[in-house]
Amino acid sequence: MKLSLAPxxxxxxxxDVQAFYKRVADSPVxxxxxxxxxxxxxxxxxxxxxxxxxxxxxxxxxEVVLSTLTLLEAAGELKxxxxxxxxxxxxxxxxxxxxxxxxAERGGSFVAGNAVNCYNASTLKRxxxxxxxxxxxxVELSREWLVxxxxxxxxxxxxxxxxxxxxxxxxxxxxxxxxxxxxxxEDRPKDDCRLCCINYPNGRTVYTQEDDPIFTLNGIQTQSGxxxxxxxxxxxxxxxxxxVRLSPQAEATFDWIDQFHNAIxxxxxxxxxxxxxxxxxxxxxxxxxxx
Amino acid sequence: MELLCPAGSLVAVDTAITNGADAIYVGLKxxxxxRRFAGLNLTVEQLTEAATRAHxxxxxxxxxxxxxxxxxxxxxxxxxxxxxxxxxADVLILADIALLDYAATQYPNVERHLxxxxxxxxxxAIDFYHRQFDVRRVVLPRVLSMPQVRALARGTDVxxxxxxxxxxxxxxxxxxxxxxxxxxxxxxxxGACSPAEFVRWSEEGEDMVSRLNGVVIxxxxxxxxxxxxxxxxxxxxxxxxxxxxxxxxxxxxxxxxLPDLYNEGIAAVKIEGRxxxxxxxxxxxxxxxxxxxxxxxxxNRFQVRSTxxxxxxxxxxxxxxxLGAYHRKWN
Numbered sequence: 002m003k004l005s006l007a008p009x010x011x012x013x014x015x016x017d018v019q020a021f022y023k024r025v026a027d028s029p030v031x032x033x034x035x036x037x038x039x040x041x042x043x044x045x046x047x048x049x050x051x052x053x054x055x056x057x058x059x060x061x062x063x064e065v066v067l068s069t070l071t072l073l074e075a076a077g078e079l080k081x082x083x084x085x086x087x088x089x090x091x092x093x094x095x096x097x098x099x100x101x102x103x104x105a106e107r108g109g110s111f112v113a114g115n116a117v118n119c120y121n122a123s124t125l126k127r128x129x130x131x132x133x134x135x136x137x138x139x140v141e142l143s144r145e146w147l148v149x150x151x152x153x154x155x156x157x158x159x160x161x162x163x164x165x166x167x168x169x170x171x172x173x174x175x176x177x178x179x180x181x182x183x184x185x186x187e188d189r190p191k192d193d194c195r196l197c198c199i200n201y202p203n204g205r206t207v208y209t210q211e212d213d214p215i216f217t218l219n220g221i222q223t224q225s226g227x228x229x230x231x232x233x234x235x236x237x238x239x240x241x242x243x244x245v246r247l248s249p250q251a252e253a254t255f256d257w258i259d260q261f262h263n264a265i266x267x268x269x270x271x272x273x274x275x276x277x278x279x280x281x282x283x284x285x286x287x288x289x290x291x292x
Numbered sequence: 293m294e295l296l297c298p299a300g301s302l303v304a305v306d307t308a309i310t311n312g313a314d315a316i317y318v319g320l321k322x323x324x325x326x327r328r329f330a331g332l333n334l335t336v337e338q339l340t341e342a343a344t345r346a347h348x349x350x351x352x353x354x355x356x357x358x359x360x361x362x363x364x365x366x367x368x369x370x371x372x373x374x375x376x377x378x379x380x381a382d383v384l385i386l387a388d389i390a391l392l393d394y395a396a397t398q399y400p401n402v403e404r405h406l407x408x409x410x411x412x413x414x415x416x417a418i419d420f421y422h423r424q425f426d427v428r429r430v431v432l433p434r435v436l437s438m439p440q441v442r443a444l445a446r447g448t449d450v451x452x453x454x455x456x457x458x459x460x461x462x463x464x465x466x467x468x469x470x471x472x473x474x475x476x477x478x479x480x481x482x483g484a485c486s487p488a489e490f491v492r493w494s495e496e497g498e499d500m501v502s503r504l505n506g507v508v509i510x511x512x513x514x515x516x517x518x519x520x521x522x523x524x525x526x527x528x529x530x531x532x533x534x535x536x537x538x539x540x541x542x543x544x545x546x547x548x549x550l551p552d553l554y555n556e557g558i559a560a561v562k563i564e565g566r567x568x569x570x571x572x573x574x575x576x577x578x579x580x581x582x583x584x585x586x587x588x589x590x591x592n593r594f595q596v597r598s599t600x601x602x603x604x605x606x607x608x609x610x611x612x613x614x615l616g617a618y619h620r621k622w623n
Contacts, residue, residue, distance in 0.1 A: 072464055073414040074440050076447075082416070099416025102423070116467055118410070118480065120360035124391035127424075141469040141478055149363035174467040176524075179617035182538060186530045192623040207537050208529040209508045215528060216470075216537070223463070223538070225473060239373035281476075287472035287505060 002238060002265050004258065005166060007248040008068040008094075010174065011197035015045040022054045023124040028255055029262040032057050032244060034094055036068035036085070036112070040220045041078045042110035044198060048084055049257040051060070055091055064092075071116045072221060074175040090135065105131040106283075115140050115168055116177070122153035125163070135244065140173050140229075143285035144237060146292040150237050151241070164243040169231040170257055171248025172204065173218045173222035173288060182218040201210065215289075225288060230278035235264040237283075255267055266273075270279035293553070294560035295375045295584055296354065296453065297577045300332040300567055305342045308569040312581030317509045318342060319383060319566060325356045326409055328483035336375055343380030356566075358407035361388050370394055373537040377402050379527035385431070386410075389464060391450035392425040392555075405429040405453070409479065415447045422450050426472040429453055429559055433465045438618045439550060443558050451559035457604060458564025460544040460616050462524055470523055475505045486522045493518075519610055545604050545613035550583055551591040572607055581601050588614060 006025060009018060025033055035058075036052045037043050046054075055065040069085050070078055079099060083106070086093055086103040095101045097113035104111045115137040117124055125136060138147060150156055151165070168174075186205055195274035204219040206260060209228060214226035231238070231245070244250065247254070247263060274280070281290035297313035299305040305497070310315045310397040319325030319333045327333070333341060346353040346384070353378040361369045376384060377399050384390050384402060387409035389572050395404055406412055406421045421427045426508035431453045432441065445452055471485045479485050490505040491587070498513045502521035509526035512518040519525070519541040528537045544564070553561065561584070563576050579600045587594045607610050616622055 041320040071468075071581060072435070073416065074436060076415075076443060079414055079416050097417055098412070098420040099414050102416055102420040117468055118360060118388070120388065120480065121363055121390050123366065123393065124388060125562065127389050127393060139469070139480070141472045141481065146363060155364060158458070173473065175470050177435075177471055178463045178538075179437070180462060180539075180623050186533070190621060192620065205530055210511050210529065210534065211508050211610065213507070214570075215507060218530070218537070221471065234416075262360070280386040282472075286477075288469065289507075 002237075003244050004029060004256070004261055004265065005032035005244045005246045007171065007246050008034040008036050009249045010013065010141065010171075010222070010224070011202055011204055011251070012040070012196065013045070013202055013218070013251075014044045014199060015050070017202075018176065019054065021254075022058060024215060024255060026256050029263045030063065030247075030258055032064040032066060034056045034066045034068045036094075038068050038071050038096055039222050040198070041070060041075070041081065042194065043198065043220075045199075048081075050092075052088075061098075066092045066094050066112055068094040068098050069096055071114070073097050073099055074179070081258055091151055091199060101128065101131060110134040112139060113165070115174065116142070119178075119203070122156035123159065124154050125150070126159050129159045129163055130151060133163070135166050137166045137168065137246065140175070141282055141288065144241070144283050145285050146240060165241065166243045166244035166246050167238065169233070169245045169247060171250060172219075173227060173229045173282075174222060175216075175225055175288075176223040178221050178223070179196065181221050181239065182223065183220050186218055192242055225278045227289060228286050229282070229288075230261060230265065231280055231283055232264055232272050234280060234283055235261070293558060293584055293588070294558045294581050295561045295577070297573060298563055298566040298568070299342070299573060300327065300329070300340060301570065302334070302338050304570045304573045305345060307574045308577050309345060309349050309351055310576035311574050312541060313577050315354055315560070316384075317354035317356055317562075317566070318370050319356045320375065320380050323373070323557055324359055324369055324480050326358050326407075327356075329488075332567055336379065339379040339381070340513070341417060347380065352382040353354040353384055354405065356385040357391060358387040358409045359507050360480045360615050361390050366390065367402050367542065373398070375561040376569045382522055389424075392421070392427070400426075403428045405431060407431055408455070409464075410467035413464060418444070418448050420477075420574060422448075431562065434461050434544065435464045435617050436505070436622050437623070439620070441558070441618065442466075442552070445556040445558060453560040453562055454546070454558055455544060455564055456546045456561035456580065458543060459538070459609065460542060460614065462539045462616070471619060473479055474507055474523055486520075488601065491521055517610060525589045525609075537612065540612065541610040542614045543604075543608035544616045545601070545608070546615060546618055547583055547596045547604070549586045549615065549618055551594045554587045554591050570610070573623060575603055577605060
């Protein structure tokens, strides 16, 4: 099993992003995803900036994948997507079928992100036939679902051509909307958002009226209110999962990278995750629970 | 422009026909469609009957098979397609790639529409489904603004269908796991959002509190109307501010956009609400039939009648309606 680092889901200043990836270069992560996946108005870094970082990370031995926007609506967004899909130096992470179609047209291969709806072996095979190299299952799927899916003869016939990657740490990507909830939380219309997401490097936490964290607002994306953490479930991934995917946070990401790296490479030791973390989906429970 | 109305029962099918629906969409009992409610949806016999009744009035029957296929369940979903075709469905509304593939291979002549659950929001995604599975229509998610709908209509030859009235999903459909996050059941996997079996009401002091699987969704004071705890329409807190963080309890109503939608050649307007009563179907269908007939007579002189808006508001969540994402300011 290898470690992958998801694209930064929040909106960070350019200097912070660059500093972050300088540290990633020295971390035990095997694969790094780069790019803006949430909002096309977040333009601290351009494609050229990302390519520069990508080349540096590659030089330090990392496999680099360029991630693309999830909710594509405007013509300009498709045009930008085309620029990503036209380059062939780096693998593309498709988060919408528009990206799948574009990469497949030039005979390229791609990673399917977890917002691409692939729930069964026949869909999986179709995507592999179109060039999918790595599959990120929808985050709501359990280990059991994965085992049953991959046990299907249709899936077995392509398993050797496919890597399976599971979202294992960070706030779960749960929904995408036309509405910008961060702008709304500041009582601003989306058209006049003033890029306020940049003030919330970990998003904004939403609490119930009983003060339990329930969601995290990240622009047009809604994330889980509590952190997903499969550190204590690493053993149950062996032989099933090829990449353990971690989502960057503003703090302590590198400590968690080390902990996951140790858990993967050392003998199984009993690890407990913080009480406030969750792992329900993996155990076929509601996502917000911890087993 | 076609008026496509919902039906959760044979009575509702009849009601939709009587009140002027051009087509009716239904689902089969079981987990194969995105409105899995107790007592709702049709048996195989009822589906045959629904098709017969629709056809005898010159109307079409669409069958939604729009949840995602479970790993050991492909046969169940394939069977739903087989049954629908056998019963005389004119259109299959599908979301899962595996099922689109199956239907396109087995029944190439039965029209396939791309369900809103497939979340095709751009020309690239529409192109994907059109090329791969020859879908004849795409149902657009409720996240697009009117200028975006216009741009799509002008940019593709694939006919488009939009939601015109009913409950408002504020997330891109098919890409929302909020419900499984809280209950373990989502529209994609279980055909349910904020399922009723997880709802609890309690009186706390003077307030009425609604919970979904134990999570407080809202707290209503005595003078407030307490609504169903759909999880994205609750009141939550961000820092010191308690408000409808994601969306107010309100329904979508696009009557005022009808001339625009008509002029852009939108193939069909869809009424949400297979879970609603035949009385709802009757009233909404009647209003939209009149409105569409009027817009067809002269789109430039079309005006929304206040009686239409009043009728629709009465049938809406919290008696409020919105243009939702179609209107730029909503976003």
